[in-house]
Amino acid sequence: MYDIIIVGAGPIGLYGATLGSLHNLNGLIIEASSTVGGQLTSLYPEKDIIDLPSFNKIKAKDFIAKLFEQYQSKKNRFPLKIEEKVCDIKKKNDYYLVITDKDQYESKTIVLATGMGTFSPRPIGLENESKLKNILYSCKDVKIFNNKDVVILGGGDSAVDLSLLIKPLSKSTTIIHRREEFRAQSSSVDEMYIQKINVLKNKSIISIDQINNQSLQIKLKDNSTKNEKIIIADYILVQYGQIPSQDNFPIEKNNNLIKIYDYYQTSLENIFACGNIITYPGKVKNLTTGLGEISTIITKIDQIINPTKNIPIHF
Numbered sequence: 392m393y394d395i396i397i398v399g400a401g402p403i404g405l406y407g408a409t410l411g412s413l414h415n416l417n418g419l420i421i422e423a424s425s426t427v428g429g430q431l432t433s434l435y436p437e438k439d440i441i442d443l444p445s446f447n448k449i450k451a452k453d454f455i456a457k458l459f460e461q462y463q464s465k466k467n468r469f470p471l472k473i474e475e476k477v478c479d480i481k482k483k484n485d486y487y488l489v490i491t492d493k494d495q496y497e498s499k500t501i502v503l504a505t506g507m508g509t510f511s512p513r514p515i516g517l518e519n520e521s522k523l524k525n526i527l528y529s530c531k532d533v534k535i536f537n538n539k540d541v542v543i544l545g546g547g548d549s550a551v552d553l554s555l556l557i558k559p560l561s562k563s564t565t566i567i568h569r570r571e572e573f574r575a576q577s578s579s580v581d582e583m584y585i586q587k588i589n590v591l592k593n594k595s596i597i598s599i600d601q602i603n604n605q606s607l608q609i610k611l612k613d614n615s616t617k618n619e620k621i622i623i624a625d626y627i628l629v630q631y632g633q634i635p636s637q638d639n640f641p642i643e644k645n646n647n648l649i650k651i652y653d654y655y656q657t658s659l660e661n662i663f664a665c666g667n668i669i670t671y672p673g674k675v676k677n678l679t680t681g682l683g684e685i686s687t688i689i690t691k692i693d694q695i696i697n698p699t700k701n702i703p704i705h706f
């Protein structure tokens with residue numbers, strides 16, 4: 392029987408496991424995907440994060456590497472189950488049964504740090520899409536774009552941030568957006584024009600074909616004039632967002648996000664939630680907020696597990 396099971400080894404769950412070790416709790420952390428780090432690993436590993444305390448800037452993947460190193464440095468670290476998805480949670484007398492696609496575990500308390508849930512990239516929606524080479528949905532290693540013609544599809548933060556990242560090393564970088572206005576930080580959009588990224592707005596993709604078994608031929612249509620245009624690319628990076636598949640745990644939700652009460656407890660006793668999966672008035676979906684939330688939760692869980700202990704606040 393565990394004191395605590397953390398579901399999700401994104402940045403928030405991973406930091407929770409470190410705090411759990413500091414509190415000397417007997418815990419387990421379970422992650423559905425093949426790597427830790429959540430969105431930072433899957434969606435924007437190369438992005439510079441500039442709003443974390445003490446780092447002028449740090450790449451998302453480097454921040455996760457540091458969080459993981461800190462987690463691993465604890466002798467009493469929580470075992471980590473990777474590629475194991477939590478599918479259900481069942482209430483037993485005074486504990487919960489956490490059921491995964493591989494096993495089941497008993498725990499007195501649970502922390503849901505499931506963020507966007509398990510997710511898959513939203514495709515362009517072309518019939519031949521899965522057969523095309525060099526269409527990517529995330530940027531794991533920016534070096535592959537070295538001296539290549541790169542087309543980025545999308546108009547949000549991730550598309551714009553990636554265009555800025557890829558531009559200095561690519562032969563050409565083009566961003567194609569279906570609307571007139573970008574949904575990204577205005578300073579990043581300004582920077583895109585300063586960096587002379589080819590910006591094609593208000594365009595729809597008609598078709599994409601492989602030519603010479605290598606390059607990709609993209610046929611576009613202007614949404615207003617209906618004029619068509621062809622662009623050739625070595626790589627297409629699709630940034631149309633993710634299709635989240637959220638868990639169906641029997642917990643009170645608001646627009647698919649978990650509603651929380653005092654100490655970030657959910658509608659179920661001793662099940663807590665934090666990070667991007669929760670909602671409350673004023674919730675800011677970023678790293679520092681989630682890291683603070685899990686700190687409150689781990690302290691509360693230590694009090695529940697050890698009611699007579701003098702709970703440490705600093706270490």
Ligand SMILES: Cc1cc2nc3c(=O)[nH]c(=O)nc-3n(C[C@H](O)[C@H](O)[C@H](O)COP(=O)(O)OP(=O)(O)OC[C@H]3O[C@@H](n4cnc5c(N)ncnc54)[C@H](O)[C@@H]3O)c2cc1C
Nearest residue numbers: 399401402403423429430477505506507508666667677678
């Ligand atoms: C493009 C982009 C740029 C961003 N830039 C910044 C920034 O500069 N600064 C900043 O502070 N924030 C930034 N954010 C926001 C930040 O990434 C999130 O706030 C943060 O990732 C939330 O962490 P999390 O651990 O709650 O969720 P996630 O990162 O989503 O991690 C959740 C983890 O839980 C796992 N999981 C889900 N369901 C299950 C299940 N049933 N069983 C097991 N595992 C499960 C998932 O696989 C995933 O690994 C950015 C986000 C995006 C998309």
